[in-house]
Structures are given as C-alpha cells and as structure tokens.
Amino acid sequence: MALSREQMAQRVAREMQDGYYVNLGIGIPTLVANYIPEGMEVMLQSENGLLGMGAFPTDAEVDADMINAGKQTVTARIGASIFSSAESFAMIRGGHIDLTVLGAFEVDVEGNIASWMIPGKLVKGMGGAMDLVAGADNIIVTMTHASKDGESKLLSRCSLPLTGAGCIKRVLTDLAYLEIQDGAFILKERAPGVSVEEIVAKTAGKLIVPDHVPEMQFAAQ
Amino acid sequence: MAGFDKRVYSYEEAMAGLEDGMTVISGGFGLCGIPENLIAEIQHRGTRDLTVVSNNCGVDGFGLGVLLVDRQIRKVVASYVGENALFEKQLLSGEIEVVLTPQGTLAEKMRAGGAGIPAFFTATGVGTPVADGKEVREFKGRQYLMEESITGDFAIVKGWKADHFGNVVYRHTAQNFNPLAATAGKITVVEVEEIVEPGELDPSQIHTPGIYVDRVICGTFEKRIEQRTVRK
Numbered sequence: 001m002a003l004s005r006e007q008m009a010q011r012v013a014r015e016m017q018d019g020y021y022v023n024l025g026i027g028i029p030t031l032v033a034n035y036i037p038e039g040m041e042v043m044l045q046s047e048n049g050l051l052g053m054g055a056f057p058t059d060a061e062v063d064a065d066m067i068n069a070g071k072q073t074v075t076a077r078i079g080a081s082i083f084s085s086a087e088s089f090a091m092i093r094g095g096h097i098d099l100t101v102l103g104a105f106e107v108d109v110e111g112n113i114a115s116w117m118i119p120g121k122l123v124k125g126m127g128g129a130m131d132l133v134a135g136a137d138n139i140i141v142t143m144t145h146a147s148k149d150g151e152s153k154l155l156s157r158c159s160l161p162l163t164g165a166g167c168i169k170r171v172l173t174d175l176a177y178l179e180i181q182d183g184a185f186i187l188k189e190r191a192p193g194v195s196v197e198e199i200v201a202k203t204a205g206k207l208i209v210p211d212h213v214p215e216m217q218f219a220a221q
Numbered sequence: 222m223a224g225f226d227k228r229v230y231s232y233e234e235a236m237a238g239l240e241d242g243m244t245v246i247s248g249g250f251g252l253c254g255i256p257e258n259l260i261a262e263i264q265h266r267g268t269r270d271l272t273v274v275s276n277n278c279g280v281d282g283f284g285l286g287v288l289l290v291d292r293q294i295r296k297v298v299a300s301y302v303g304e305n306a307l308f309e310k311q312l313l314s315g316e317i318e319v320v321l322t323p324q325g326t327l328a329e330k331m332r333a334g335g336a337g338i339p340a341f342f343t344a345t346g347v348g349t350p351v352a353d354g355k356e357v358r359e360f361k362g363r364q365y366l367m368e369e370s371i372t373g374d375f376a377i378v379k380g381w382k383a384d385h386f387g388n389v390v391y392r393h394t395a396q397n398f399n400p401l402a403a404t405a406g407k408i409t410v411v412e413v414e415e416i417v418e419p420g421e422l423d424p425s426q427i428h429t430p431g432i433y434v435d436r437v438i439c440g441t442f443e444k445r446i447e448q449r450t451v452r453k
Contacts, residue, residue, distance in 0.1 A: 048250045049397050056452040064444035065393040071251040071447040082393055084400045086332040089325025124303035131325030134344040165348025
C-alpha cells in the first residue's frame with residue numbers, strides 16, 4: 001500500500017532531532033508538525049517572519065495579525081520570536097535552518113527540483129521555495145512517486161522549470177524513501193507492502209537498489 | 222507639518238503627490254499587515270499605470286486587488302499572486318506585467334534599496350528561470366546571481382503604533398515586509414492603529430525609526446483573515 005499523507009508526515013518526523021529549527025512547506029510538510037516525537041523540542045519557522053510557531057488558535061485566540069506562511073491563523077509558542085521578511089530569509093539563506101521539508105512536482109538524479117511552474121498553466125509564483133532550497137543543506141522533499149497516469153516524477157532530468165539546481169539529497173514519496181547521490185536515486189526504504197519491482201517501474205531516473213530494502217514500520221492506528 | 226510632527230489627518234493628504242506611472246512599494250503578506258486604507262485611497266484617486274512592488278497582490282475586492290478593478294496597475298513585482306481571479310484574467314490577457322521574484326530576494330531588494338545598496342548576490346534562483354539575463358558570479362566555489370535592489374516613489378506601510386516622530390512598531394506577523402518597504406520609499410506613508418504620545422514607545426523597541434517615515438496617519442482596519450484555522 002502506498003503511504004497515506006499522514007504516514008508520509010510520520011516518516012518525515014523521524015528525521016527530526018531535539019533542538020532543530022525546522023521550516024515546513026505547505027501540504028504534507030505541514031502535517032509533520034503533528035508527529036514530532038514526545039519529549040523532543042523543535043522550533044518551527046514560518047517564512048513570513050515567525051520562529052516558534054505554535055498550535056492553531058482557539059476561536060477566542062484568533063488574531064488576524066498572527067498567521068503562518070500558508071496564511072493560516074496560528075499562535076506563537078513560548079520562546080518564539082517575530083521579525084521582518086528580510087530577517088526571516090537571512091535565516092533561511094544563511095543556512096541557519098536545520099531541516100526544510102517541502103513538496104515538488106519533479107526531482108531528478110542531479111538533485112534538481114521543480115515545484116513552482118507548469119508551462120502553459122497559470123504561474124502563481126515561487127513564494128519562498130527558491131530561497132528555501134538554495135539556503136538549506138538538509139532538505140526532505142515529499143511528493144507522490146508518480147502522477148495519477150503513472151508517469152514517474154523521479155527523473156533523470158526535470159522537465160519543468162527548476163526551483164533549484166543540485167540542492168536535493170533526500171526524497172520521501174508515497175512509495176519509498178530515497179537518497180540522491182552521484183547521479184542516482186538510492187532506494188533506502190519502501191512503503192509497507194510495496195514491492196521493489198513497483199518502485200523500479202515507477203522511477204524513470206537511474207535507481208540503485210541495495211540487496212536489502214527495509215520496509216517502513218508504522219504503529220497500528 | 223512642523224519639525225518632526227509627521228501626522229496627517231486625511232487619506233487624501235497621506236497620498237498627496239502620487240502620480241500616474243509611479244512605483245509603489247507595499248508592506249503586507251497575503252492580507253496580513255496590509256495598508257488597506259492607503260490602498261483604498263489609491264483606488265479613490267484613480268492613479269494609473271502604477272508599478273506595484275509587494276509580496277502578493279491582494280484578493281478579489283480587497284487589498285491591492287481593488288486596484289485591478291479599474292486597471293490601475295501596469296506591472297507587479299511579487300513572489301506569489303495566487304488568490305485573485307481578476308489578476309489571473311489581466312495576466313492572461315497581457316494587460317498586466319508580472320515579475321515573479323523569490324520571496325527572500327524581494328525582501329532583500331527592498332532592504333538593499335533602502336540601505337543604498339544597488340545590487341547584491343544570492344544563490345537563490347541559480348539554474349532557474351529567475352536567473353535569465355542576470356549576471357552569475359562565483360564566490361568560494363558556489364554560483365550566485367546578481368539581483369538589483371528596488372526603491373519606490375512611494376512606500377505604503379501598515380504599523381501598529383507610531384508616535385508623531387514617525388517611529389513605528391508592528392504587531393505580531395503583521396510586521397513581514399513593512400519595515401523593509403518603509404526604508405525604500407522616496408515618500409514613505411505609514412498608517413497605524415494608534416498614534417501614541419511622544420515618549421510612550423520604548424526607543425530600544427522601535428522597529429522602524431522615524432527617519433524613514435514622511436507621513437503618519439491613524440486609521441481603522443478591517444483586517445480580513447484568509448485562512449481561519451482553529452483548534453477545538
């Protein structure tokens with residue numbers, strides 16, 4: 001079975017470490033916040049200028065002046081700080097964020113990522129994604145492995161305009177966890193019940209399959 | 222206006238001097254911390270052919286989106302323009318030009334513009350369409366794009382509190398691009414929720430020092446929320 005969005009978030013959350021400053025993109029990355037292991041302290045950065053994003057507010061706490069980068073109303077946790085957009089991107093560009101999680105349309109064996117523009121469709125903008133991929137050393141891309149028509153999104157070369165070049169080293173799809181190294185994807189883990197053959201069939205870029213590819217483990221829900 | 226008293230008492234006065242073809246830099250992120258009454262005044266004035274520099278371009282009928290109704294904007298420099306049907310229409314018909322700019326680069330363009338720095342180098346956008354036509358230089362083995370800074374004829378800013386000297390503090394994440402925009406306008410207009418007595422703002426807590434600010438006006442704000450998300 002392919003991973004659910006929640007399972008993808010759970011798997012990414014295992015990459016967290018105590019004391020990490022983390023930027024989570026919109027979509028599946030946002031869900032990761034729900035699975036930060038008990039007893040671990042992590043500060044979430046939101047690029048509109050908030051370090052230490054807290055839970056969603058209660059009805060009574062809703063404040064139009066307190067939002068995250070997805071424009072959702074949020075709260076600030078104890079220990080948070082709030083600052084300008086220039087300061088926010090100084091943190092991002094300057095490599096101060098320990099982990100960045102974001103979505104993509106395509107990634108390739110060179111670590112290129114395309115996530116913001118489909119030619120012929122309306123282009124809404126890159127927001128902060130280009131700064132995030134250029135600034136972070138430690139990035140996890142979350143995406144579906146293939147399109148609904150079965151077309152691979154893990155390619156030998158991205159077909160869409162890039163968000164960043166040579167900056168992605170780790171990808172979690174609904175089928176597998178992979179690393180990118182020396183011009184190839186390396187299959188590190190597979191989703192429960194998903195065969196290596198299926199992953200091979202749905203990966204267009206060069207894929208290295210080690211002798212043993214462990215299945216991801218999830219606690220029964 | 223005498224000495225350092227930068228208060229004005231009408232929105233007409235606040236935007237006096239804005240002319241067709243000018244560049245306006247606006248603070249705000251989505252609909253958070255936008256100078257909503259100053260934008261409404263630009264709509265009211267009917268100024269045309271504007272270049273607007275702002276992270277977003279409002280929504281249909283609110284924020285900078287109201288300037289699209291009578292086609293007052295010719296060009297937008299923004300990082301994300303997604304929430305606006307009229308904008309899409311004018312973009313697809315070629316009535317409006319858009320320069321999509323990475324968010325951090327946009328913030329730095331404003332900051333640098335206000336700080337007298339004409340251009341800077343950033344790794345953001347290298348190898349992407351953003352790099353088209355731009356100088357690339359290598360520093361310490363990595364490639365960087367040269368990005369030019371931005372200044373505006375006007376900067377429009379939303380603050381929380383100000384004093385008549387033009388010292389401004391922002392509230393929560395309504396800060397966003399506002400302090401950067403404030404530095405980059407030839408004429409910087411700040412609208413706030415409250416103008417406080419001189420001495421009430423702690424000098425060490427000022428976000429925007431009054432030197433950047435030309436006019437201050439006190440307004441009332443709708444503060445529309447785009448994504449109201451709550452927990453039980």
